[in-house]
Amino acid sequence: MKQILLITDGCSNVGESPVTAAAQAWAEGIAVNVVGVVDEGSIGELGAREIDEIARAGGGMSRIVGSRQLSRTVQMMTRMTVAGTIRQAVNHELQQLFGLDSVGALPPDKRAEVVRVMDELEETSELRVVLLIDASASMKPKLSAVEEAIRDLALSLEARTGSSAVAVFHYPGEYGHLPCALDCDWTRDAAGLPALFARIRTKGTTPTGPAILQAVDFIRQTCGKIKEEWDDILPSGRGDAGEVRSDYVV
Amino acid sequence: MTSCRPGGAMPARCAVTTSFKPELLLQPGTVVTGKWNGKKYKLERVLGAGANGQVYLASVGRSVCALKIGTEAAELQGEANVLASLDGKERGRGRPPFLLDVDDFQFNGRALPFYSMRYVPGIPVRSYLRRHGGQWVGVIGHRLLERLAELHEAGWVFSDLKNDNVLVHDYGRVELVDYGGMTAMGRAVRQFTEIYDRGYWSAGSRTADAAYDWFAFAVLWLHATDAKRLFQLSRSRLPQDRGIEDLMKLIRSNPKLRPIEQWLGKALRGQFRDTREALKEWRAAHRASDAAVRSRIPAWMTGMLVFSAALCLTLAALWLF
Numbered sequence: 001m002k003q004i005l006l007i008t009d010g011c012s013n014v015g016e017s018p019v020t021a022a023a024q025a026w027a028e029g030i031a032v033n034v035v036g037v038v039d040e041g042s043i044g045e046l047g048a049r050e051i052d053e054i055a056r057a058g059g060g061m062s063r064i065v066g067s068r069q070l071s072r073t074v075q076m077m078t079r080m081t082v083a084g085t086i087r088q089a090v091n092h093e094l095q096q097l098f099g100l101d102s103v104g105a106l107p108p109d110k111r112a113e114v115v116r117v118m119d120e121l122e123e124t125s126e127l128r129v130v131l132l133i134d135a136s137a138s139m140k141p142k143l144s145a146v147e148e149a150i151r152d153l154a155l156s157l158e159a160r161t162g163s164s165a166v167a168v169f170h171y172p173g174e175y176g177h178l179p180c181a182l183d184c185d186w187t188r189d190a191a192g193l194p195a196l197f198a199r200i201r202t203k204g205t206t207p208t209g210p211a212i213l214q215a216v217d218f219i220r221q222t223c224g225k226i227k228e229e230w231d232d233i234l235p236s237g238r239g240d241a242g243e244v245r246s247d248y249v250v
Numbered sequence: 251m252t253s254c255r256p257g258g259a260m261p262a263r264c265a266v267t268t269s270f271k272p273e274l275l276l277q278p279g280t281v282v283t284g285k286w287n288g289k290k291y292k293l294e295r296v297l298g299a300g301a302n303g304q305v306y307l308a309s310v311g312r313s314v315c316a317l318k319i320g321t322e323a324a325e326l327q328g329e330a331n332v333l334a335s336l337d338g339k340e341r342g343r344g345r346p347p348f349l350l351d352v353d354d355f356q357f358n359g360r361a362l363p364f365y366s367m368r369y370v371p372g373i374p375v376r377s378y379l380r381r382h383g384g385q386w387v388g389v390i391g392h393r394l395l396e397r398l399a400e401l402h403e404a405g406w407v408f409s410d411l412k413n414d415n416v417l418v419h420d421y422g423r424v425e426l427v428d429y430g431g432m433t434a435m436g437r438a439v440r441q442f443t444e445i446y447d448r449g450y451w452s453a454g455s456r457t458a459d460a461a462y463d464w465f466a467f468a469v470l471w472l473h474a475t476d477a478k479r480l481f482q483l484s485r486s487r488l489p490q491d492r493g494i495e496d497l498m499k500l501i502r503s504n505p506k507l508r509p510i511e512q513w514l515g516k517a518l519r520g521q522f523r524d525t526r527e528a529l530k531e532w533r534a535a536h537r538a539s540d541a542a543v544r545s546r547i548p549a550w551m552t553g554m555l556v557f558s559a560a561l562c563l564t565l566a567a568l569w570l571f
Contacts, residue, residue, distance in 0.1 A: 071444075072444070079440070083324075083325075087324055090324075102323065103323050103324045103327070104323030104324070104354065104361060104363060107286050108286055108287075108327070108330075108352040108353060108354075111323065111324075111327050111352075112327055112330065112331055112334070112352070114324075115324050115327040115328050115331060116331055118324060118328075119328050119331070123437055123438060148489045151489070152449070152450075152489075155449045155455070155456055156438065156439075156449070156456050157438075158455060158456070159437075159438035159439060159455050159456040159457040159458075160437075160438045161436070161437060161438065
């Protein structure tokens with residue numbers, strides 16, 4: 001499973017629309033979640049609407065929180081998106097096979113079996129999360145909270161049974177010709193995270209759309225074909241799921 | 251599988267498989283009729299509201315139970331599965347089952363999932379100690395460790411151990427509630443509360459093991475006897491500086507916990523062989539601290555001795571000269 005988690009505090013102002021970029025990511029099987037961080041004042045109606053729309057287009061969820069809630073919000077979203085992706089796949093399968101609209105339409109004893117498989121997948125499936133951090137000038141005071149949230153997420157992912165890794169980008173990139181810059185390549189453990197934003201020079205522009213697209217490219221280049229991966233994630237012997245026999249399709 | 255409750259006294263209950271759906275509160279008196287099993291429950295009052303559902307006290311005929319109503323069937327079923335599995339493993343112990351029923355009911359045209367469980371009486375540890383005094387720490391801790399030992403021996407880690415989830419009644423009898431976070435050993439902890447979390451204090455991983463619960467158990471006593479300083483500490487330290495030593499400082503300067511400082515240190519560092527050993531040492535630590543209290547001569551007695559000696563001397567001096 002692949003996710004991009006965008007942490008920002010305002011509107012994009014350069015390049016492609018972040019909404020279409022997120023839709024493109026989702027079309028390639030990458031869910032996009034968005035956290036808006038505001039400590040004083042509000043994010044503005046425009047910013048709030050953009051955040052909401054990016055998440056909708058990206059098949060993810062969005063939240064606007066203060067930097068104190070950042071850690072737990074980031075973790076909750078990541079986890080819920082994994083659970084949501086699995087749920088969606090299972091519901092789709094139930095629909096195809098039995099014309100049921102969701103797991104909830106199964107009688108409780110069958111539901112128990114299916115949910116057991118879903119929980120197992122949630123813990124064991126492979127997970128890759130790209131954290132895409134808005135490093136425009138206004139984000140500067142929030143970057144230490146962002147860094148803490150990233151470490152905390154890495155610590156939680158490290159405990160999963162399934163292979164999990166995070167990578168971190170910030171945008172805009174340092175040299176102007178790339179929308180975002182890599183701070184940390186795929187890492188599996190929290191201890192492997194370097195000091196992330198110590199040397200960052202925050203700039204004015206916010207190329208959110210181009211940055212999302214670059215993160216998608218990065219995932220494609222480093223993780224191979226994304227869509228076919230479901231075949232590997234799902235266990236083949238699924239006898240314990242009752243009647244659910246064929247492969248889940250995303 | 252609940253969490254991230256906004257606001258409240260314990261703001262940092264963190265984790266994960268939660269929905270962001272708006273709260274739904276049903277009126278007391280509402281009758282819930284199961285769609286599949288047909289059982290009827292009358293809601294009496296709200297016991298608690300989490301992010302993925304509410305727990306009500308409900309009556310079925312003449313008996314009562316706790317009813318958890320949510321919105322996401324898969325999520326509630328996941329919790330019910332954990333309870334069912336626990337019941338299966340504990341059937342031999344003569345413990346009544348926790349999980350009673352899993353079903354759905356129709357409300358305003360939509361099917362809401364719920365499950366019912368044994369109602370657990372009692373109040374959180376902190377309130378219990380305030381009402382009945384700090385001398386109950388030993389007994390409550392003993393019973394709680396015993397319960398944790400049972401869970402650990404069955405291959406589970408409770409993981410979201412905290413004040414709100416430990417209910418005490420009748421002379422220090424302890425029951426754990428909210429088994430939604432219970433995790434099989436070796437898996438990732440899914441539900442935790444920052445201030446109780448080993449990872450938060452840079453004291454270890456979030457992989458479920460017995461030591462994860464020992465850590466939270468030690469923090470529980472700080473929270474129960476010294477909440478203000480604990481929260482202050484957590485707010486004032488930078489994440490990279492937080493560590494076990496900070497907690498130990500609080501323990502050393504807390505007269506209620508000082509006598510069991512060594513035990514708490516071992517719990518925070520995960521230095522017991524297993525939970526039975528932790529229990530044995532807990533008992534020994536409390537016996538030792540009781541004995542210390544008994545053998546100490548109160549200050550007023552020492553004062554009286556000095557005073558009477560001085561009086562004798564003065565009188566002797568007056569008589570002599």
